[in-house]
Amino acid sequence: MSENLKDEILEKYIPKTKKTRSGHIVIKTEETPNPEIVANTRTVPGIITARGCAYAGCKGVVMGPVKDMVHITHGPIGCSFYTWGGRRFKSKPENGTGLNFNEYVFSTDMQESDIVFGGVNKLKDAIHEAYEMFHPAAIGVYATCPVGLIGDDILAVAATASKEIGIPVHAFSCEGYKGVSQSAGHHIANNTVMTDIIGKGNKEQKKYSINVLGEYNIGGDAWEMDRVLEKIGYHVNATLTGDATYEKLQNADKADLNLVQCHRSINYIAEMMETKYGIPWIKCNFIGVDGIVETLRDMAKCFDDPELTKRTEEVIAEEIAAIQDDLDYFKEKLQGKTACLYVGGSRSHTYMNMLKSFGVDSLVAGFEFAHRDDYEGREVIPTIKIDADSKNIPEITVTPDEQKYRVVIPEDKVEELKKAGVPLSSYGGMMKEMHDGTILIDDMNHHDMEVVLEKLKPDMFFAGIKEKFVIQKGGVLSKQLHSYDYNGPYAGFRGVVNFGHELVNGIYTPAWKMITPPWKKASSESKVVVGGEA
Amino acid sequence: MLDATPKEIVERKALRINPAKTCQPVGAMYAALGIHNCLPHSHGSQGCCSYHRTVLSRHFKEPAMASTSSFTEGASVFGGGSNIKTAVKNIFSLYNPDIIAVHTTCLSETLGDDLPTYISQMEDAGSIPEGKLVIHTNTPSYVGSHVTGFANMVQGIVNYLSENTGAKNGKINVIPGFVGPADMREIKRLFEAMDIPYIMFPDTSGVLDGPTTGEYKMYPEGGTKIEDLKDTGNSDLTLSLGSYASDLGAKTLEKKCKVPFKTLRTPIGVSATDEFIMALSEATGKEVPASIEEERGQLIDLMIDAQQYLQGKKVALLGDPDEIIALSKFIIELGAIPKYVVTGTPGMKFQKEIDAMLAEAGIEGSKVKVEGDFFDVHQWIKNEGVDLLISNTYGKFIAREENIPFVRFGFPIMDRYGHYYNPKVGYKGAIRLVEEITNVILDKIERECTEEDFEVVR
Numbered sequence: 001m002s003e004n005l006k007d008e009i010l011e012k013y014i015p016k017t018k019k020t021r022s023g024h025i026v027i028k029t030e031e032t033p034n035p036e037i038v039a040n041t042r043t044v045p046g047i048i049t050a051r052g053c054a055y056a057g058c059k060g061v062v063m064g065p066v067k068d069m070v071h072i073t074h075g076p077i078g079c080s081f082y083t084w085g086g087r088r089f090k091s092k093p094e095n096g097t098g099l100n101f102n103e104y105v106f107s108t109d110m111q112e113s114d115i116v117f118g119g120v121n122k123l124k125d126a127i128h129e130a131y132e133m134f135h136p137a138a139i140g141v142y143a144t145c146p147v148g149l150i151g152d153d154i155l156a157v158a159a160t161a162s163k164e165i166g167i168p169v170h171a172f173s174c175e176g177y178k179g180v181s182q183s184a185g186h187h188i189a190n191n192t193v194m195t196d197i198i199g200k201g202n203k204e205q206k207k208y209s210i211n212v213l214g215e216y217n218i219g220g221d222a223w224e225m226d227r228v229l230e231k232i233g234y235h236v237n238a239t240l241t242g243d244a245t246y247e248k249l250q251n252a253d254k255a256d257l258n259l260v261q262c263h264r265s266i267n268y269i270a271e272m273m274e275t276k277y278g279i280p281w282i283k284c285n286f287i288g289v290d291g292i293v294e295t296l297r298d299m300a301k302c303f304d305d306p307e308l309t310k311r312t313e314e315v316i317a318e319e320i321a322a323i324q325d326d327l328d329y330f331k332e333k334l335q336g337k338t339a340c341l342y343v344g345g346s347r348s349h350t351y352m353n354m355l356k357s358f359g360v361d362s363l364v365a366g367f368e369f370a371h372r373d374d375y376e377g378r379e380v381i382p383t384i385k386i387d388a389d390s391k392n393i394p395e396i397t398v399t400p401d402e403q404k405y406r407v408v409i410p411e412d413k414v415e416e417l418k419k420a421g422v423p424l425s426s427y428g429g430m431m432k433e434m435h436d437g438t439i440l441i442d443d444m445n446h447h448d449m450e451v452v453l454e455k456l457k458p459d460m461f462f463a464g465i466k467e468k469f470v471i472q473k474g475g476v477l478s479k480q481l482h483s484y485d486y487n488g489p490y491a492g493f494r495g496v497v498n499f500g501h502e503l504v505n506g507i508y509t510p511a512w513k514m515i516t517p518p519w520k521k522a523s524s525e526s527k528v529v530v531g532g533e534a
Numbered sequence: 535m536l537d538a539t540p541k542e543i544v545e546r547k548a549l550r551i552n553p554a555k556t557c558q559p560v561g562a563m564y565a566a567l568g569i570h571n572c573l574p575h576s577h578g579s580q581g582c583c584s585y586h587r588t589v590l591s592r593h594f595k596e597p598a599m600a601s602t603s604s605f606t607e608g609a610s611v612f613g614g615g616s617n618i619k620t621a622v623k624n625i626f627s628l629y630n631p632d633i634i635a636v637h638t639t640c641l642s643e644t645l646g647d648d649l650p651t652y653i654s655q656m657e658d659a660g661s662i663p664e665g666k667l668v669i670h671t672n673t674p675s676y677v678g679s680h681v682t683g684f685a686n687m688v689q690g691i692v693n694y695l696s697e698n699t700g701a702k703n704g705k706i707n708v709i710p711g712f713v714g715p716a717d718m719r720e721i722k723r724l725f726e727a728m729d730i731p732y733i734m735f736p737d738t739s740g741v742l743d744g745p746t747t748g749e750y751k752m753y754p755e756g757g758t759k760i761e762d763l764k765d766t767g768n769s770d771l772t773l774s775l776g777s778y779a780s781d782l783g784a785k786t787l788e789k790k791c792k793v794p795f796k797t798l799r800t801p802i803g804v805s806a807t808d809e810f811i812m813a814l815s816e817a818t819g820k821e822v823p824a825s826i827e828e829e830r831g832q833l834i835d836l837m838i839d840a841q842q843y844l845q846g847k848k849v850a851l852l853g854d855p856d857e858i859i860a861l862s863k864f865i866i867e868l869g870a871i872p873k874y875v876v877t878g879t880p881g882m883k884f885q886k887e888i889d890a891m892l893a894e895a896g897i898e899g900s901k902v903k904v905e906g907d908f909f910d911v912h913q914w915i916k917n918e919g920v921d922l923l924i925s926n927t928y929g930k931f932i933a934r935e936e937n938i939p940f941v942r943f944g945f946p947i948m949d950r951y952g953h954y955y956n957p958k959v960g961y962k963g964a965i966r967l968v969e970e971i972t973n974v975i976l977d978k979i980e981r982e983c984t985e986e987d988f989e990v991v992r
Contacts, residue, residue: 014623014624043604044624045602045617045618045620049602051580051584053582077550078558078585078640079581081553081555082556084552086592093537100537104909105552105553107553108549112674125547125548133549145610146641149610149644150644175610176581176582177606177641180606181580182581388608450752466597470750473744
């Protein structure tokens with residue numbers, strides 16, 4: 001079945017594209033439980049990809065949520081317009097009165113003369129105007145495609161402006177053509193956050209301090225995670241970068257453990273903080289009860305504090321008891337349904353686990369901009385060949401900080417924890433958790449998706465806005481896992497409840513049964529709507 | 535909400551904050567979706583295409599299909615020729631459209647990619663299948679706005695497709711401007727009610743307001759057919775609705791195929807719709823049917839019935855120039871005052887037209903701005919408030935912060951459902967507008983009044 005599906009997908013491609021795409025589609029079998037997939041390579045032009053650009057990954061994903069910075073997009077107007085509010089990283093003014101520019105976008109709105117004569121002066125003026133008007137904690141400058149071509153030296157402008165106005169100004173060379181997807185932009189943002197922001201703060205470290213990395217507070221996820229963590233007794237020192245302040249980023253080195261939620265977008269920082277400050281990291285998963293429980297227990301093992309361990313179990317018991325009726329209901333309603341998932345670089349994996357707990361079987365899963373390690377696990381990183389498209393994203397190397405490096409967990413204890421299954425400095429990837437016969441499709445395009453829908457007829461398909469209405473036109477429920485369909489949170493215990501109810505509501509909404517008008521019913525028995533039911 | 539916006543106004547010369555426009559390519563993509571069996575193609579980095587498809591889908595709650603040349607750094611150095619050639623081969627083999635409508639981006643424009651040469655090279659190489667078409671337009675994002683992009687794609691359609699075969703078709707072309715599919719349906723309905731043969735292009739009705747049938751169709755039923763696009767060169771007249779979005783195509787068609795054109799305002803409100811209906815009648819000698827006269831009468835009836843809630847109200851309007859010019863006039867027709875009138879799109883005609891209608895109505899003290907933004911309007915409102923705000927979705931932040939009744943109008947509207955089924959043009963569209971405007975004003979009165987003033991009848 002799976003092999004056939006792969007062939008059916010590839011059948012329509014012209015030979016050259018077929019060859020390229022073939023490596024992006026792999027089948028997990030008993031014989032090849034962890035097949036090698038081609039990922040993070042350039043998209044074939046014309047195939048209707050869902051991917052975005054480096055600017056989207058840098059400004060839109062990683063830096064945009066830092067709420068007290070003014071983020072100036074240096075370029076024509078579109079790029080800033082398209083990152084205005086739609087991603088749903090929620091924020092509140094810090095302590096009720098802090099700065100929050102989340103409802104604004106800022107741009108140099110480059111015109112033809114700026115392209116011809118250079119946009120440097122306009123950028124300088126824009127930085128000064130932003131500073132005078134808003135006095136933000138810091139300013140970010142984000143390059144769009146033409147900026148790299150015309151050679152505007154945004155790094156020099158930022159450095160000079162920073163001296164003049166006395167606040168940090170960070171420039172990101174995240175032109176849209178860099179790399180092959182948003183992923184390049186994540187990396188570019190990670191580099192600057194690491195070298196120029198983290199470690200510059202002067203706050204005191206608090207007890208049981210942790211950071212949550214790769215958590216952007218979509219739909220309020222980070223707040224629900226904070227609630228659970230704080231209930232146990234942890235101090236969430238910084239979230240990168242959901243609802244973050246610049247100062248929190250600066251003080252991110254004052255933690256005893258980093259949790260990595262979205263591995264793809266932030267693993268660089270996790271790794272570098274370990275090297276530079278000695279802060280260990282674990283892959284966490286706050287999506288779905290099983291993931292949350294495992295994460296909380298892993299954390300307790302890392303801290304190895306009897307009080308914390310006890311409190312962890314109490315909170316787990318309390319939280320599950322509070323939602324048990326809902327969990328039973330979801331299982332009753334969703335057991336036996338099938339799903340496909342195509343999301344960015346992390347959520348296909350994390351949501352698969354939650355779906356499994358509802359009895360929903362995932363048939364196909366794919367990532368938009370993941371690397372091989374997100375599919376196959378970090379152990380394959382040494383074997384990943386870096387191609388020309390990724391080579392031009394700077395790889396930075398950090399060394400232990402002479403003053404700040406410390407051993408948080410001794411080496412022998414680290415080994416012991418790893419043996420006990422605590423994912424210290426490790427991420428096993430999505431593939432291992434899928435069952436035999438399932439299919440993984442990297443950079444899934446519109447054609448691939450159409451074949452999958454037609455052949456597998458899943459009950460639900462998790463994707464983004466560009467796919468949602470295509471899927472639903474065909475009578476199959478689609479939920480957006482980028483924007484959570486404007487709801488949420490989906491993380492944490494309460495998130496499970498939100499997600500489950502939305503899924504049940506979506507599947508059972510009466511309209512699915514009304515698609516075929518009565519006067520057509522007799523003649524269209526073969527055209528059965530496969531998605532929802534009433 | 536928008537807490538950082540200061541009341542004190544300082545002139546900005548470089549910083550755009552909360553824009554009232556977006557970039558050309560999305561307008562070109564939207565226009566290309568109004569061609570039947572067409573796949574719009576974005577020649578640049580793939581992020582552009584994703585952003586444009588996203589905003590279109592968020593507005594219409596519909597698939598917005600388009601492909602991209604997926605530039606990498608190599609293409610940005612050496613040009614995107616091989617990217618577009620690969621793309622076209624893949625598109626025809628995988629997606630089989632009848633026509634690919636290519637628009638450029640700021641990247642390919644800055645590079646100076648020569649699309650006509652690429653297209654002719656593809657024709658020579660046989661990579662465009664028999665009977666299939668590839669057309670293009672240039673849409674540098676650093677010029678104009680999404681409205682300009684729409685206009686440029688319409689021009690591209692004319693450049694590549696319109697033909698004067700010498701055999702008149704007896705039809706009137708109509709370029710509807712950057713309006714929604716429901717507006718396009720309404721304009722067509724008025725043509726049909728007048729019994730006038732027409733070619734509307736582009737036409738996104740049936741594409742971006744399609745039904746759910748249980749079967750996904752990549753190319754829905756709607757869109758102007760290629761044979762009709764070719765035939766536009768044989769029509770008697772082109773009606774250009776809204777000069778910013780439609781004049782370029784109309785002028786190009788006149789030059790290329792000798793089809794005369796007449797520019798009209800987007801038919802929003804009483805006088806602009808009157809002008810449209812009169813133009814149809816004058817061009818064809820046909821009488822206006824009783825059904826249209828009845829609709830007009832219903833609109834006037836409604837305006838008189840609801841006038842007490844509208845007369846003298848101060849209104850802030852932001853949006854695309856063609857629509858805001860017409861809407862501002864309608865606001866005056868309703869007895870209200872266009873207090874702040876802003877478009878993000880460049881072009882001084884907007885200023886002239888609004889100034890002229892304000893002068894004619896004897897309205898003083900209004901602010902009109904071309905290339906303005908939401909930040910401008912919010913600062914003005916902080917200094918002198920208004921009774922109503924009309925704009926795309928992004929106005930809701932100002933409306934909430936300043937407690938102003940708010941009507942969503944224009945593009946994009948991403949936070950409400952169903953608006954894409956209801957026209958804003960024609961007398962029917964105006965009826966809908968009066969209903970929406972009156973409702974939000976009444977909602978505020980009833981939300982805030984004392985219990986004894988909370989009345990059954992209004």
